[in-house]
Amino acid sequence: MAQIGFIGLGNMGGPMVANLIAAGHSVSAFDISPDAVARAVESGATPADNAAAAANGVEVVITMLPAGTHVRSVMTEDDAVMDVLGKGALVIDCSTIDVPTARDMIAEAEKRGLEMIDAPVSGGVGGAGAGTLTFMCGGTASAFGRAEPVLQAMGKNIFHAGDAGAGQSAKVCNNLMLAIQMIAVSEGFGLAEKLGLNAQKLFDISSTATAQCWAMTSYCPVPGPVPTSPANNDYAAGFTVAMMLKDLKLSQEVASITGANTPLGAHATELYDAYATAGHEGLDFSAIIRHITSR
Numbered sequence: 001m002a003q004i005g006f007i008g009l010g011n012m013g014g015p016m017v018a019n020l021i022a023a024g025h026s027v028s029a030f031d032i033s034p035d036a037v038a039r040a041v042e043s044g045a046t047p048a049d050n051a052a053a054a055a056n057g058v059e060v061v062i063t064m065l066p067a068g069t070h071v072r073s074v075m076t077e078d079d080a081v082m083d084v085l086g087k088g089a090l091v092i093d094c095s096t097i098d099v100p101t102a103r104d105m106i107a108e109a110e111k112r113g114l115e116m117i118d119a120p121v122s123g124g125v126g127g128a129g130a131g132t133l134t135f136m137c138g139g140t141a142s143a144f145g146r147a148e149p150v151l152q153a154m155g156k157n158i159f160h161a162g163d164a165g166a167g168q169s170a171k172v173c174n175n176l177m178l179a180i181q182m183i184a185v186s187e188g189f190g191l192a193e194k195l196g197l198n199a200q201k202l203f204d205i206s207s208t209a210t211a212q213c214w215a216m217t218s219y220c221p222v223p224g225p226v227p228t229s230p231a232n233n234d235y236a237a238g239f240t241v242a243m244m245l246k247d248l249k250l251s252q253e254v255a256s257i258t259g260a261n262t263p264l265g266a267h268a269t270e271l272y273d274a275y276a277t278a279g280h281e282g283l284d285f286s287a288i289i290r291h292i293t294s295r
Contacts, residue, residue, distance in 0.1 A: 001025050002150060005054040005061045006045070007074055007081070008095070009036035012121065013064035015128040016094070016154045018043040023153035030054035051079035060150055061085065062092045067246070068101030075105055087113035090146050094135070096120040098250055099165040099172070106139055106164040115143035118164065119151065120171035124238035132156040136174070138166030172254060175247040179268045179285070181215040186289035189222045193293070200225055221289040230284035241288070242281035245272040 001024040006017050009031035020027050021044040029045040030053065031037050037047050048054035051074050055061045061081060065071050071093055075082050085091070091109055093102065093116065102118040109116035117139030127133045133155035137144050144160045151158045161170040188211065192202045203225035207217045220226040230236055248269040255262045275281075275291040 002060050003058045004028070004150070005030075005048070005056075005058040005081075006040075006064075007031070007051045007054055007061065008064035009033070009040050010064065011125050012094075012128045014039050014043075015125070016062075016064065016133075017045055019128075019131040019154045020150070021045060025150070025153065028054045028056075028058060051081055052084050055081040056084045057086075058089070060090045060092065060147075062150075063095055065093075065095040065097075067095070068097035071095055071097055071105060072101060076108060082109060082112050082114060085112075085114055089114050090143065090150075091116035092119050092147050092150065093117070094119050094121055096171055096247060096250070097168060099168045099254055102138065102168045103165040115140065115146060117143045117147050118167040119147065120167050121155070122171065122174060123155075126238055127156075128154070135159065136161050136167040136170040138162055138164050138168065138170075168250075169254075172247060172251045175244065176251040176262065176265045176268075178215060179244055179248055179272065180264045181213045182219070182221060182286055182288060183268055183271060183292065185211075185213070185215045186221050186286075186292045189220075189289065190293040215286075219286055221286040230286050231289075235283045235287035235290075237282060237284040239285050240281060241272060241276050241283050241285050244285035245269070245276050245281070248272055 004020060004025050004027045006027050006029045009029055014036060017027050017029055017040050027045040028048045029037060029040040030048040030051050041047050063071060063074060091114055106116045117137045119135045119137045121133045121135055123133040131154055134157040135151045135155045137160050148158055161167050189199055199222045219229050221231050223231045230238055251265050252269055275288055
């Protein structure tokens with residue numbers, strides 16, 4: 001079992017820490033929120049006064065932070081976690097950030113004699129709690145091989161996507177497709193309502209026909225057909241509108257850099273941006289159906 005420093009104990013990081021501890025790992029935990037640290041302590045973690053303290057003397061550091069600027073700050077600037085790690089330590093960044101920063105941080109780690117992977121996740125808060133997250137990992141085969149046993153305590157599907165930044169690349173492509181699919185499903189159910197077609201009937205048919213997708217069968221944006229979907233809980237978030245908008249903006253940034261053509265992605269970004277700007281950024285991303293059907 002590993003000695004782990006975990007930095008970032010939000011809706012995702014907190015449950016991930018609990019699963020690491022349940023698997024027998026020792027975890028030193030830090031977050032800027034004292035309440036988040038307190039919850040981690042209740043799960044069995046040791047509190048740390050700051051990020052560097054959480055990383056001091058550990059074999060593995062895991063970060064789950066909002067954006068690339070936070071990862072860079074924690075790793076090499078304000079907190080300088082990489083300065084306190086011993087040679088050969090492993091860094092696993094589970095944040096969803098921009099590809100260039102992910103590559104820069106892995107290159108910096110290698111200069112310092114550390115190993116690092118970018119390992120963003122899919123599966124939302126439910127997956128974090130259940131330990132069924134999907135990890136999309138970028139980095140060397142050696143770093144991935146060391147990280148995989150640790151990730152198995154928190155996830156069900158763990159993939160080595162390729163070299164540095166490949167995990168972030170996979171995540172941004174995945175969520176680009178997911179956002180477009182959710183909008184498409186929302187449009188379909190909105191049209192069905194106008195036509196007088198029962199939502200359950202459409203679900204029964206389309207979930208077994210060519211329109212079948214995860215956004216419909218596991219996360220249907222209308223109440224009823226999938227009892228566990230946020231639509232049945234007034235769109236309380238598993239994965240917020242704000243988080244989806246963040247990922248869509250990342251997709252458009254890299255599309256611009258690479259010259260990729262993503263017209264539906266661009267329009268999805270506009271729709272989620274408008275919905276967030278209207279004050280709904282805290283709702284689950286499937287609530288986009290409200291924006292679409294109210295027009």
